[in-house]
Amino acid sequence: MTSASAVTDSPAVSDRDHASGEAPRRNPVILLVDDEPAVLAAVARDMRKGFGGRYRIVRAGSGEDALEALRELVRRGEQIAMLVADQRMPGLSGTDYLVDARQIVPSAKRVLLTAYADTEAAIQAINEVDLDYYLLKPWDPPEEELFPVVEDLLTTWEAGAALEAGGVRLIGHRFSRATHELRDFLSRNRVPARWFDVERDGEARQLLKVSGVQEDRLPVALLEDGTVLERPTVLELAERLGVAGQPASDHYDLVIVGGGPAGLAAAVYGASEGVRTIMVEREAPGGQAGMSSRIENYLGFPAGLSGSDLTRRATDQARRLGAELLTLQNTTALRVEGSGRIIELSGGGSLSASTVLIASGVSYRQLEAPGFAELTGQGIYYGAAITEARACADQHVVVIGGANSAGQAAVYFSQYAVRVTMLVRGKSLTRSMSQYLIEQIEALDNVEVRTGAAAVAAEGDGRLQALRIRNADGSEAREDVDACFVFIGARPMTDWLAGVIARDDRGYILAGLDAKVDGWQLPRDPFPLETSVPGVFVAGDVRARSIKRVASAVGEGAMAVSLVHQYLAEA
Numbered sequence: 001m002t003s004a005s006a007v008t009d010s011p012a013v014s015d016r017d018h019a020s021g022e023a024p025r026r027n028p029v030i031l032l033v034d035d036e037p038a039v040l041a042a043v044a045r046d047m048r049k050g051f052g053g054r055y056r057i058v059r060a061g062s063g064e065d066a067l068e069a070l071r072e073l074v075r076r077g078e079q080i081a082m083l084v085a086d087q088r089m090p091g092l093s094g095t096d097y098l099v100d101a102r103q104i105v106p107s108a109k110r111v112l113l114t115a116y117a118d119t120e121a122a123i124q125a126i127n128e129v130d131l132d133y134y135l136l137k138p139w140d141p142p143e144e145e146l147f148p149v150v151e152d153l154l155t156t157w158e159a160g161a162a163l164e165a166g167g168v169r170l171i172g173h174r175f176s177r178a179t180h181e182l183r184d185f186l187s188r189n190r191v192p193a194r195w196f197d198v199e200r201d202g203e204a205r206q207l208l209k210v211s212g213v214q215e216d217r218l219p220v221a222l223l224e225d226g227t228v229l230e231r232p233t234v235l236e237l238a239e240r241l242g243v244a245g246q247p248a249s250d251h252y253d254l255v256i257v258g259g260g261p262a263g264l265a266a267a268v269y270g271a272s273e274g275v276r277t278i279m280v281e282r283e284a285p286g287g288q289a290g291m292s293s294r295i296e297n298y299l300g301f302p303a304g305l306s307g308s309d310l311t312r313r314a315t316d317q318a319r320r321l322g323a324e325l326l327t328l329q330n331t332t333a334l335r336v337e338g339s340g341r342i343i344e345l346s347g348g349g350s351l352s353a354s355t356v357l358i359a360s361g362v363s364y365r366q367l368e369a370p371g372f373a374e375l376t377g378q379g380i381y382y383g384a385a386i387t388e389a390r391a392c393a394d395q396h397v398v399v400i401g402g403a404n405s406a407g408q409a410a411v412y413f414s415q416y417a418v419r420v421t422m423l424v425r426g427k428s429l430t431r432s433m434s435q436y437l438i439e440q441i442e443a444l445d446n447v448e449v450r451t452g453a454a455a456v457a458a459e460g461d462g463r464l465q466a467l468r469i470r471n472a473d474g475s476e477a478r479e480d481v482d483a484c485f486v487f488i489g490a491r492p493m494t495d496w497l498a499g500v501i502a503r504d505d506r507g508y509i510l511a512g513l514d515a516k517v518d519g520w521q522l523p524r525d526p527f528p529l530e531t532s533v534p535g536v537f538v539a540g541d542v543r544a545r546s547i548k549r550v551a552s553a554v555g556e557g558a559m560a561v562s563l564v565h566q567y568l569a570e571a
């Protein structure tokens with residue numbers, strides 16, 4: 001029994017834990033709530049059958065009882081993996097219950113049980129409670145209708161829980177650029193790690209004492225094998241963790257530059273179609289999409305999905321199909337040697353290929369105002385910097401920009417920060433942002449949108465403390481700000497291709513008939529995604545006149561592989 005009002009009906013610890021002889025660890029909880037006893041019993045029976053070995057199934061007969069049980073479970077330090085709620089209940093409806101439950105356990109997956117007639121309510125709930133899935137009753141047979149969906153959600157939850165539970169322990173100052181870069185690297189490369197702020201976490205000082213590290217040697221990374229790395233660079237840490245890797249071969253059919261959606265799609269399609277493929281990524285797979293807190297318009301995910309979830313799925317898929325992924329390597333030059341295409345790497349080596357796909361996307365534009373460069377990583381961040389979200393609790397956050405990426409960030413940080421101010425240069429959001437996001441922002445009490453406003457300076461001693469803001473009426477004021485996230489557009493980083501590949505005047509790469517420039521040497525026209533160098537293709541945001549969307553980047557990545565086949569067949 002969990003509380004007077006909730007019932008547990010699967011073992012508190014898994015068989016595996018008993019067998020290992022170690023102190024048993026309690027299984028995470030799946031909490032079910034339905035006011036109809038027969039339906040509750042049926043869903044509990046099926047969940048027990050599918051997941052009872054790994055999870056504890058707890059039942060409650062009303063939303064109120066479930067909330068009480070949830071508070072008690074959290075007080076006891078239990079992990080809550082998933083909440084499943086019926087929509088139609090007297091008193092608290094399923095949606096209202098999930099709104100309250102989300103405050104208590106924000107990381108638990110949320111599933112609504114609905115009858116066909118309640119589908120509208122379920123779709124509404126996607127925005128209201130950040131719903132992960134709605135399940136239509138009845139879910140028969142459970143092996144087809146229930147288990148795959150629940151398994152998928154639990155795998156995603158487990159991946160997040162594992163990241164927070166173990167591995168590397170990183171100790172540093174929150175407003176230190178070096179610490180921020182290491183945290184960002186660990187999080188974006190999905191390395192299980194725990195982060196300790198030396199100013200806030202008592203445990204941090206204890207760990208430093210035990211490891212014999214002085215506070216002026218921060219940040220420090222404590223690895224699982226006992227290694228202590230004082231002030232490591234990202235590359236040093238990556239190498240010690242085996243994240244960076246080395247190419248397995250010296251020649252490939254296809255070298256992909258960039259691991260965003262376009263590059264990952266090409267890796268999946270290339271590897272699955274027998275093309276020897278390697279993808280080179282300078283930071284972490286996922287690209288811009290990997291930094292999105294929630295992608296709402298990607299086909300097939302009605303409840304949206306986070307960029308990190310999409311990245312995890314795509315990276316696993318590419319690896320499983322046999323693509324090699326080489327991270328923390330920048331490509332620095334492209335050379336043409338007869339039919340070979342040589343890519344130089346920042347680590348000093350090079351890769352030889354029959355074909356190359358440039359999928360290097362775009363990078364954030366820096367805000368050129370006094371103080372911004374000095375305070376980057378110390379309260380000023382480019383992109384959503386999801387690692388910083390929790391630290392923004394009870395703080396004032398400013399988001400600069402008026403496009404979808406800024407809107408998503410404002411919605412995301414509003415869950416953590418006490419107040420979010422959006423500074424938008426234009427007169428309104430309508431020209432730059434999708435309507436669904438504008439509506440979400442309007443519904444949030446703690447988000448203020450200031451149009452015609454700009455940040456003209458950042459101030460702070462070692463960390464951001466205030467912004468000077470110019471308002472629409474021309475007045476200027478200094479405002480206390482704890483963190484500022486900048487989204488003011490992006491540009492392609494293609495200078496390393498100058499003189500080799502034809503680009504437009506902004507650095508975007510020309511493709512297809514646009515790439516048939518002086519010096520094009522083949523009797524045929526370039527293929528649609530082919531650049532001015534035969535056998536070198538381009539996909540995604542870095543292509544001139546591309547549509548800046550995840551789906552189009554993925555589509556172009558897949559299409560490029562089919563053109564690679566055509567090219568290789570002709571060669």
Ligand SMILES: Cc1cc2nc3c(=O)[nH]c(=O)nc-3n(C[C@H](O)[C@H](O)[C@H](O)COP(=O)(O)OP(=O)(O)OC[C@H]3O[C@@H](n4cnc5c(N)ncnc54)[C@H](O)[C@@H]3O)c2cc1C
Nearest residue numbers: 258260261262282287288289331361362540541548549550
């Ligand atoms: C915060 C945010 C939210 C967004 N939300 C949405 C959304 O909801 N829906 C939507 O459709 N679109 C969204 N977008 C746009 C979408 O993410 C992009 O259109 C998409 O990611 C482009 O994919 P890409 O693969 O072309 O390039 P990118 O995603 O830019 O990836 C390029 C990759 O190449 C790497 N790279 C660059 N140069 C090199 C080099 N020389 N060597 C090695 N690697 C290199 C980079 O590190 C990067 O990882 C969002 C963008 C942002 C920033």
